[in-house]
Amino acid sequence: MTFLFDQWRSRSPHYDETHEAVCESVRAFVTREIMPYVDEWEAAGELPRDLHRKAAEAGLLGLGYPEHLGGSGITNQGAFDTFHGLVQSEEMCRPGAGGIPASLLIHGIGLPPVIAMGSEELQQRIAPQVLAGEKIICLGITEPGGGSDVAQIKTRAERKGASYIVNGVKTLITSGMRGDYISLAVRTGDAGMGGISLLLVDLNISGVSRTPITKMGWHASDTATIHFDDVEVPAENLIGPENAGFGGIMRNFNGERLGMAHQAAAYSRVCYEDALDWARERETFGRPLVTRQSIRHKLARILQMINANQAM
Numbered sequence: 001m002t003f004l005f006d007q008w009r010s011r012s013p014h015y016d017e018t019h020e021a022v023c024e025s026v027r028a029f030v031t032r033e034i035m036p037y038v039d040e041w042e043a044a045g046e047l048p049r050d051l052h053r054k055a056a057e058a059g060l061l062g063l064g065y066p067e068h069l070g071g072s073g074i075t076n077q078g079a080f081d082t083f084h085g086l087v088q089s090e091e092m093c094r095p096g097a098g099g100i101p102a103s104l105l106i107h108g109i110g111l112p113p114v115i116a117m118g119s120e121e122l123q124q125r126i127a128p129q130v131l132a133g134e135k136i137i138c139l140g141i142t143e144p145g146g147g148s149d150v151a152q153i154k155t156r157a158e159r160k161g162a163s164y165i166v167n168g169v170k171t172l173i174t175s176g177m178r179g180d181y182i183s184l185a186v187r188t189g190d191a192g193m194g195g196i197s198l199l200l201v202d203l204n205i206s207g208v209s210r211t212p213i214t215k216m217g218w219h220a221s222d223t224a225t226i227h228f229d230d231v232e233v234p235a236e237n238l239i240g241p242e243n244a245g246f247g248g249i250m251r252n253f254n255g256e257r258l259g260m261a262h263q264a265a266a267y268s269r270v271c272y273e274d275a276l277d278w279a280r281e282r283e284t285f286g287r288p289l290v291t292r293q294s295i296r297h298k299l300a301r302i303l304q305m306i307n308a309n310q311a312m
């Protein structure tokens with residue numbers, strides 16, 4: 001059923017017919033290409049590569065990215081705004097399997113630093129392949145020593161001639177097992193936030209090794225610990241100026257936090273719809289659960305919280 005997903009949007013001033021169009025096209029893709037395979041991919045622990053290409057063809061990967069880099073835009077009528085991205089994100093939540101959007105749309109956190117700060121050459125080299133679904137780019141910030149305190153990262157990149165030599169470990173990297181590229185936070189300078197740079201690293205080169213991580217959820221999303229042992233990276237793969245990476249990481253986090261919060265709100269609606277369906281279907285003591293006053297109170301209270309959250 002589409003009780004909550006579709007009712008609230010029509011009451012919001014932020015949405016018009018272009019957002020409805022995004023909703024319809026993403027929903028059609030999810031229904032056709034994702035829903036039938038959720039259990040299979042959750043069991044496999046990863047998504048098929050082909051899904052990225054299909055998502056690109058359907059315009060999902062390129063939504064909101066510049067056309068000259070292979071982005072699709074949305075319509076001819078208006079510009080892309082944040083709400084188009086949010087509509088896409090919440091529609092991807094409908095199957096109730098968080099690992100699928102996390103992994104399929106991993107370029108949403110891996111690619112923005114390249115586009116915002118990378119050289120024109122780097123953008124042209126990387127973005128079109130990613131937006132075509134041919135290559136997967138992930139983001140490498142977190143280390144075994146910690147994730148919240150980004151300014152303390154230890155993975156080091158030493159400049160040697162025309163290259164950087166990278167040594168260190170990243171962990172909990174979404175799409176890290178299948179990823180082709182990683183936007184990697186490395187220490188190029190002194191301690192603290194002022195000594196961090198971002199480097200685009202090819203994950204299929206000598207010195208890179210990966211091990212999968214078993215998680216309690218997000219099963220369809222391959223997640224890795226990635227080791228970098230004397231990995232030689234061309235200096236032209238530096239994303240933005242040296243030692244200016246911290247700002248780029250923080251800018252990335254803004255979009256990521258908004259997306260994660262919106263996904264949490266969308267999942268609450270998925271769960272509510274499931275609970276309501278079950279309360280209508282399940283009979284105890286001769287009547288459906290939904291006819292019981294205590295159950296109706298619970299459902300009303302949850303809906304109140306969801307609507308209040310959504311209104312924010």
Ligand SMILES: Cc1cc2nc3c(=O)[nH]c(=O)nc-3n(C[C@H](O)[C@H](O)[C@H](O)COP(=O)(O)OP(=O)(O)OC[C@H]3O[C@@H](n4cnc5c(N)ncnc54)[C@H](O)[C@@H]3O)c2cc1C
Nearest residue numbers: 138139140141142145146147148149171172173174218223
């Ligand atoms: C499924 C999954 C996918 C992920 N994907 C990626 C990815 O693609 N790329 C990537 O780089 N990282 C990724 N991460 C890592 C994620 O960003 C980190 O888990 C997160 O930043 C927290 O870091 P941590 O786990 O090291 O916790 P810690 O930093 O060790 O924190 C431990 C706990 O203490 C709390 N805490 C920390 N500091 C304070 C404080 N000052 N006051 C009060 N509480 C505090 C934290 O909120 C947390 O609950 C992923 C994590 C998960 C679980």
